[in-house]
Amino acid sequence: MTKPIQPIIIKKVKKAAHGHHGGAWKIAYADFVTAMMAFFLLMWLISMTTQEQKDGLAEYFAPTSALSAGSSGSGGILMGTALDKAGNKTSEPRDATRDATGQENKARPTSPSGASDREIKPRNASMQANYSAMASLRQALQNMPEIADLSRNIVIEQTKDGLNVSLVDDNGRSMFPEGSVQPYDRTRLVLEALAPTLRRLPNQLSVAGHTAVARPGSVPTVDSWSLTAGRALSVREILSGAGLPSNRFTSVAGRADTEPLFLDNPYIPPNRRVTITLLNAEPPLPPGVP
Template sequence: MATIIVKKVKKGGHAHHGGAWKIAYADFVTAMMAFFLLMWLISMTTQKQKIGLAEYFAPSAVSTTNSGAGGILYGTALDTSGKKASMPHASESGAAEQGDRPLATSPGRASDRDASPPDSRVEAHGSAMASLRQALQAMPDIADLSHNIMIVPTREGVDVSLVDENGRSMFRDGSVTPYERTRRVLEAIAPTLRQLPNRLTISGHTATARPGSPPAGEPWSLTAGRALAVREILAGAGVPDDHFASVAGRADTEPVFPDDPYIASNRRVTITLRDASPPVPPNLLR
C-alpha cells in the first residue's frame, strides 16, 4: 500500500497587507507639497499682486443678487462686455480723444480702490451694475465668457472690462477686429448704456511682448484702434455721441499685473461709466 504523506506548512507572523498604504502615503506627500508651495507663493506675493489676483478671480465682480435663480450672471457668474473693429487715425500718443476728461485707471489696479465711493454713490453704482447684468442675463450663449468680462465699481464710477485670458481672446490676434461674440455682448449692453446718465470713457490696453518675441501689433495704434472699435459698435447700437467723453489707447503702460506685464490678462478694453461731476457752487462761477 502506498504511503500518503501530508505536509502542513505553518505560516509565520502576519501576512503582508498589500500596497494600498503606499498610495495613501503618496497622496499625503503630494498634498503637503502643494500646501507648502501655496504658502511659499503667498509669502512671495506683494499686496498689490494679491489684490489683482483676488479681483481677477471675481469676488468683486460676482453678482450680489440674492435671487438664487442660478441663471447667467447670477449667483457666482461674472458679467460681460464686448467690442468692434476699424483702424483709427491715432494721434502721436496713440489716443483718439473726444473730450478732455481723463480716463479711469484699469481694473485690478489697487489705486482704483484705495478709497471706497461715498455712500451716496454706492446705490447708483449698484443700480448701474444690476442694469448691465440684467441686459446680459438673456444671453445664455455668453456663459463661457464669464472669466473674460468684469463689471466692478471704482472710485471714478463703474468699469466694464473685456479681458483676455490664455486660450480665449476677445479680439483677433494683432487686429482691431473683435470676435462675433464680443460684438453681441456690446450690442446687448448698448441700450442700458444709452439710458444711463453716465458719460463713457473707453481705454484699450495690451500686454508687453515677451523678450525675443515680436509684438502682435504696434501697441499704441492697436489699443487705440480697439477702443475706437468698441465705441463704434456702441454708437451703431444707439448710444448717442454726447455719451462719450474720451477714447484712448494706453498700449502696455497700465498693466493689471505690473510684476508680470507679459500675461494675457493685461490685454483688455475698459468702458468706464463715469460718475457725474458734483455741481459747482454759484459763488465759484463769478
C-alpha cells in the same frame, strides 16, 4: 538449479518544480505601454489645438498666470469680484478707505467736519448710482444665456473715476483676434447687449484699449499704440451702431502697455483689455460758489 529471483527495483525521479520567475517585467511593460499611449494622445491633442489655445495652456501652468476661479463670482456671470490694478481680486471700490482693523470706512472725514460732510454726501450718492448701474448691466448680460461662457472675460468694477466695464482676455479665450482691431462675433454680442442699458444710464463714457507687455525676446508684429487705439475705436463704433449717441463719449484712447492690470506680471493675457468707463457725474457746486 533454478536461479534466485531478483527483486525488480524501479527508481522514480521526481523533478523539482520550476521556481517563480517573477512578474516585475510585466508591470514595467504595462507602464511603458501606458506612457506611450499618453504620449501619442498628447501629440494628437497638440495637433488639434489652435495657437490661441496653446498659449492659454502655457499661461495656465505659469505660476501667476491664471485668474482665480472667483474672478467671475459664484460661478455666475458677473456676480461678484473684479480685478484690481495690483493684481488682487476685489469687489470693493478702489477708493474705499479702511480703518486699522481692515473694516471699510467709507465716511471717514478728511477735512473739517462741515466740508467733509458736503464732500461725502455727493460721493456716496455717486457710489450708490454706480451700484445701481452695475446691477442693470449684469441683468442685461444675464438675459443672454448664449454669452454665459464669457463670464470670466467681463469684469465690472467701481473706481474713483466711475464704473469700469472691461472686456478682458482670459487664458485660451481672447476678445479680439491676435493683431486685429475688429472683435470676435462673441465680443460684438456682448457690446450690443450692453448698449441699451448704457443708453438709459446718464453717465458720460470713455473707452480705453490696453495690451500686455511683450515678453523678453519676442518681436511685436503690430504697434501696440495703434492696436489698442483701434480696438477702442471699434468698441465705440459698435456701441454707436447699437444706438448709443456719439455725444455720450468723452474720449477714446489707446494706452498700449502702459497700464498693466497685473503689475507683478504684465505679460499675461488679462492685461489685454478694452475698458468702458461710466464716468462719475461732477457734484453740483453749493450756492454762492462761482
